[in-house]
Amino acid sequence: MRLYLSKSEFIETSEAIDLSMSLQASTENVRAWYVDPPRMEIVRANGFIGSIQEGGSVNFRDVFFNPHGHGTHTECCGHITQEVYAVNDVLKEYFYRATLITVDPVQLENGDFVVQAAHIAPYLQKDFSDAVIIRTLPNGIDKKSLNYSGTNPCYFDIEIVALLNEYGVKHFLVDQPSVDREEDGGALAFHHAFWNVPEKPNFERTITELIYAPNEVADGSYILEIQLAAFHNDASPSRPVLYKIQ
Numbered sequence: 001m002r003l004y005l006s007k008s009e010f011i012e013t014s015e016a017i018d019l020s021m022s023l024q025a026s027t028e029n030v031r032a033w034y035v036d037p038p039r040m041e042i043v044r045a046n047g048f049i050g051s052i053q054e055g056g057s058v059n060f061r062d063v064f065f066n067p068h069g070h071g072t073h074t075e076c077c078g079h080i081t082q083e084v085y086a087v088n089d090v091l092k093e094y095f096y097r098a099t100l101i102t103v104d105p106v107q108l109e110n111g112d113f114v115v116q117a118a119h120i121a122p123y124l125q126k127d128f129s130d131a132v133i134i135r136t137l138p139n140g141i142d143k144k145s146l147n148y149s150g151t152n153p154c155y156f157d158i159e160i161v162a163l164l165n166e167y168g169v170k171h172f173l174v175d176q177p178s179v180d181r182e183e184d185g186g187a188l189a190f191h192h193a194f195w196n197v198p199e200k201p202n203f204e205r206t207i208t209e210l211i212y213a214p215n216e217v218a219d220g221s222y223i224l225e226i227q228l229a230a231f232h233n234d235a236s237p238s239r240p241v242l243y244k245i246q
Contacts, residue, residue, distance in 0.1 A: 011223050011243035019133070019173070019211040020072040020239040021144050023065060030210060032148040032177035035069035067235040069177075074208040074226060077195035078234035080188055086232045090203050096130035096171060098224035099123060100213060100242070104137045105154045112181065113154040117163045124167050128221040131171035132164065133240070135213040139175075143212055148177045155181045161193040171226065173208040173240055211240055221245055 001013040021030050025040040040061045043050035050060025067073040078085030101123045105113040115134060136154050156179045164172060179190040195202050227239040
C-alpha cells in the first residue's frame with residue numbers, strides 16, 4: 001500500500017524495515033541484566049495438553065520472559081517512578097518522523113565505550129526529530145544473540161539529553177541494553193534526565209532499547225512506526241518499523 005505524506009512524498013507499507021529482535025525460547029535469544037533465557041512451556045491441566053505433537057488439539061504455551069532483558073522493548077517514565085505507569089497508556093501515536101544515525105562510540109580512559117552528544121549533533125534535523133534512532137558500531141548480526149550481562153556495554157552520555165530537548169525529540173531508540181551504564185550504583189542518570197524524574201515526569205517520551213538496525217539500512221530520514229504490545233507495564237515488547245520516504 002502506498003501512503004502519501006504530501007503531494008510529492010510517500011511510503012510503501014510493503015517495504016517495511018523491522019528493527020526488532022524476535023523473542024524465542026533459546027539460549028541464543030539476546031539477554032541482559034542477568035536474566036535466564038526466555039521459556040515457552042506447554043500447558044498441561046485436567047487432561048489438557050497444549051501441544052499438537054503430543055496429541056492435543058492446539059498449541060497452547062505459557063511464555064516466561066522479561067521485557068527489559070529479553071529483546072526489543074519500549075519503556076516510559078514508569079520505569080523509574082514510585083508509581084508504575086504503563087507505557088501502553090503513554091504511547092498515543094504510532095507514526096513519527098525519525099532520523100537514523102550510525103555512531104562509532106568513543107572509548108574512555110576507564111575502558112568504557114560511550115556515545116557522546118558530538119556524535120549525534122551534526123545529523124539531527126528539525127523536521128525529522130520526533131524520534132532519533134542510534135545504531136552503534138560494530139554492528140554484527142551477533143547483537144541478536146548476545147548475553148550482555150556483566151559485559152559493561154556501550155552507553156550514552158547524559159549531555160545527549162540537552163540535545164534531544166533542544167530538538168524536541170520524544171522517542172529515543174538504541175541498540176544497546178540501556179542508555180545508562182550497566183553498573184552505575186542505581187543512578188540511571190540518562191533515564192532521569194530524559195524523563196525529568198522526579199521533578200516533573202514527562203509522560204510523552206519513550207526509550208526503546210535492544211533494537212537492531214541492519215547494516216544495509218542507510219542513515220537518514222524515515223517514517224518510524226512503533227508497534228507496541230498492550231501490556232499494562234512500565235515496559236512492553238515492541239516492534240519499531242521504518243519506512244523509506246520516497
